[in-house]
Amino acid sequence: LICENYDLWNNRHGIPDYFYKMRIGLIELLFRGAEEYLRREYKSNNLGMLASILLKRTKPKSKSATEKALESFIESVNELNLRFREAELPFTYHNGYIQLVEDEFTQKEVEEPFWNLVSDTKWENVDYEMKEAIDRRDAGKEDAITYALKALESTIKVISDYNRWTTGHEKGPSNYIDNLVSEKNGRFIDVWEAEAMKHLFTTLRNPRSHGAGSARRPETHEQQRSFAIESCMSWIKSLIKRK
The missing domain is CATH 1.20.120 (Four Helix Bundle (Hemerythrin (Met), subunit A))
Known part of the structure; x- marks a missing residue:
């Protein structure tokens, strides 16, 4: 997704730097929106422990619609961070934001x-x-x-x-x-x-x-x-x- 040919945007991005930042920014907004939605759902359903489940990336025990959505989101975040690492891009997704990773040990x-x-x-x-x-x-x-x-x-x-x-x-x-x-x-x-x-x-x-x-x-x-x-x-x- 991030590395599609520039021509798909008819060169309206101008320069590669702007193109990549726009695409990564879009991904960040999509993931943040999904996470905010799940937080609201967990709160309204009094399920609790969302933060622990979401950030530790452990699968929920039950299988309600909300838990299934949460499990899908966790898998998506793990895949996103894996793709960043495989592409040797210094990014990671945390708590609604894509941030720079300066070194793996500190991370x-x-x-x-x-x-x-x-x-x-x-x-x-x-x-x-x-x-x-x-x-x-x-x-x-x-x-x-x-x-x-x-x-x-x-x-x-x-x-x-x-x-x-x-x-x-x-x-x-x-x-x-x-x-x-x-x-x-x-x-x-x-x-x-x-x-x-x-x-x-x-x-x-x-x-x-x-x-x-x-x-x-x-x-x-x-x-x-x-x-x-x-x-x-x-x-x-x-x-x-x-x-």
Whole structure:
């Protein structure tokens, strides 16, 4: 489908780059629409566990019409990702988006487990913010780091709220991290972990969340932005798994 001859479009695409992007974009929209439909159906039928089934790509046990549709969608996603790999295209489909894959190891050990975990509606904002981070990284934008850290902050807040540790007096991520490291709250994370996460917000996000004034704007290169995103993914994955 992606590699049909350009002439089938009567050269209206102009250049190969535009042609391929349009075709991949169409595939993305079709898969996203199907996934959104299935999410609505599962919700209306009170079947639950859609996120787990959908992202872990396991077949449902029963065979209602909705389960059959879900099974068909899972097989289609697996085939799409397989075709990307066989064609040596650096793409993968996750949670409604086709995204770039920079290396297979990171994809398998960090990104896939991450998307599986945040597919639950509880982590909806985390999912959205991390997708924004990746889109901005791929577009070469500096604020990719800011969105990755937003996703980490959202995770910390959800955990604090869920466990009823939030006091209402928190003024930023540092206070929410204190809720997680508090001995009174059972030391959800260790002190060194709290310090490491606070350092991320202090050195990476804070300089990008305020006006630079007469100082030099913070700038990073592509590999640094990718490292920041992967670091946030690893932290989020670790925190969610502890629940």
